[in-house]
Amino acid sequence: MSTNRQDSIERSPIPLVRDLDWHPYRIPLPASFTSAHEELATRQGFILTLQTSTGIIGFGECAPLPKFSGGTIEDAQTSFPLITPLIQGRSLASALELIYQHGATLPTSVICALETALLDALGQHYQCSLATLLALPSLTEAPTPALLQSAQARLRERVATNTVVGSQSIASTVTLALQAITNGYSCIKLKVGQDIEQAQALVMAVRCTLGPEPHLRLDANEAWDFEQARTMLTACEPYAIQYVEQPLHRTDLAGMAALRHVTSIPIAADEVLSDLTSARRVLEAQAADILVIKPQLAGGLCSSREIIRAATAAGLQCVITSTIESGIGLASSLHLAAASPEIQLECGLATLPMLADDLIQETLPIQQGFLTVPTAPGLGVHLDRVAQ
Numbered sequence: 001m002s003t004n005r006q007d008s009i010e011r012s013p014i015p016l017v018r019d020l021d022w023h024p025y026r027i028p029l030p031a032s033f034t035s036a037h038e039e040l041a042t043r044q045g046f047i048l049t050l051q052t053s054t055g056i057i058g059f060g061e062c063a064p065l066p067k068f069s070g071g072t073i074e075d076a077q078t079s080f081p082l083i084t085p086l087i088q089g090r091s092l093a094s095a096l097e098l099i100y101q102h103g104a105t106l107p108t109s110v111i112c113a114l115e116t117a118l119l120d121a122l123g124q125h126y127q128c129s130l131a132t133l134l135a136l137p138s139l140t141e142a143p144t145p146a147l148l149q150s151a152q153a154r155l156r157e158r159v160a161t162n163t164v165v166g167s168q169s170i171a172s173t174v175t176l177a178l179q180a181i182t183n184g185y186s187c188i189k190l191k192v193g194q195d196i197e198q199a200q201a202l203v204m205a206v207r208c209t210l211g212p213e214p215h216l217r218l219d220a221n222e223a224w225d226f227e228q229a230r231t232m233l234t235a236c237e238p239y240a241i242q243y244v245e246q247p248l249h250r251t252d253l254a255g256m257a258a259l260r261h262v263t264s265i266p267i268a269a270d271e272v273l274s275d276l277t278s279a280r281r282v283l284e285a286q287a288a289d290i291l292v293i294k295p296q297l298a299g300g301l302c303s304s305r306e307i308i309r310a311a312t313a314a315g316l317q318c319v320i321t322s323t324i325e326s327g328i329g330l331a332s333s334l335h336l337a338a339a340s341p342e343i344q345l346e347c348g349l350a351t352l353p354m355l356a357d358d359l360i361q362e363t364l365p366i367q368q369g370f371l372t373v374p375t376a377p378g379l380g381v382h383l384d385r386v387a388q
């Protein structure tokens with residue numbers, strides 16, 4: 001970018017929020033997503049369109065997942081008319097500050113949508129990607145060219161992902177896992193339910209078929225009690241399990257901490273995480289080796305970044321995953337992953353192929369298990385109007 005253009009961006013005032021619009025969507029999952037919680041056959045949520053005084057359009061997504069945390073579709077809907085008058089007429093930076101300071105009363109998925117749309121617009125104003133904004137020391141001061149350049153230099157261009165195979169029959173799970181390896185994935189997550197004998201047989205069959213190389217992680221979605229978890233994980237010790245997500249109920253932090261002492265398989269916290277405070281409780285209780293962070297449920301991108309920092313300082317690793325939202329929300333999580341060098345494990349962001357429609361004009365292709373981070377200003381993806 002020419003110096004003149006950059007100078008004029010630094011001098012030009014931050015645009016004001018002119019209008020917010022929430023569009024409901026329903027997207028079918030052709031194969032449905034089965035976990036110990038539910039069978040998700042349709043994804044429901046809202047796309048936020050934010051317009052600025054300078055004609056910039058920012059997009060955000062609110063995709064609640066009531067079985068986890070962060071409220072319901074109705075909770076989100078109730079909050080929309082309250083938000084607009086608070087945000088309208090503020091600068092993008094002051095609107096961001098407002099939601100960071102007072103957002104705690106809103107459903108986390110609503111904060112995530114507002115933050116994404118504001119950062120999308122701000123990135124377009126500064127002509128830098130959302131990931132670049134997240135790598136800056138401050139979001140509320142105009143970045144100098146030098147700051148933008150050093151932020152950009154810290155980003156990852158692509159993010160390694162896992163694929164997830166839902167709880168199906170052993171034969172079809174093995175087939176799907178093999179297919180994923182053929183497609184270039186090197187990390188597979190198996191959904192394992194309450195029947196621990198079936199789960200053990202599944203893990204053995206998948207590991208024996210795939211060989212020793214691919215990373216294999218499990219997700220129990222809170223299905224087990226302590227004894228079931230101990231039995232299951234002991235039986236899985238020979239199969240090189242990368243980690244197991246949420247083996248026990250989210251409230252059982254003491255159980256999770258105790259489980260870490262009876263198995264060598266790392267324990268990951270997922271359902272228990274609903275904001276920075278809940279993450280701090282997990283760290284305090286030494287209840288996990290890994291945190292699974294879903295920006296929709298953890299209060300947005302900056303809140304997720306705070307969680308990553310706290311976890312890293314305590315010696316834990318983190319994974320960013322989707323809630324099976326559309327391409328708008330997925331892109332925002334992808335930018336966060338790109339701006340988080342601490343994250344070395346594969347992220348659970350390979351979920352767009354599960355949806356009948358990703359709602360975006362662009363494609364976010366997965367090549368050899370990697371998602372490429374958009375580099376265009378802001379979010380780098382746009383709502384496909386035809387898809388609505």
Ligand SMILES: O=C(O)CCC(=O)c1ccccc1C(=O)O
Pocket residue numbers: 035065162163164189219221245270321322323324347348349350351
């Ligand atoms: O982690 C992944 O690979 C995909 C995301 C995922 O599994 C998920 C998606 C929606 C709701 C819950 C979960 C989960 O991790 O339990």
Ligand SMILES: [Mg+2]
Pocket residue numbers: 219221245246270271292
């Ligand atoms: Mg999980």
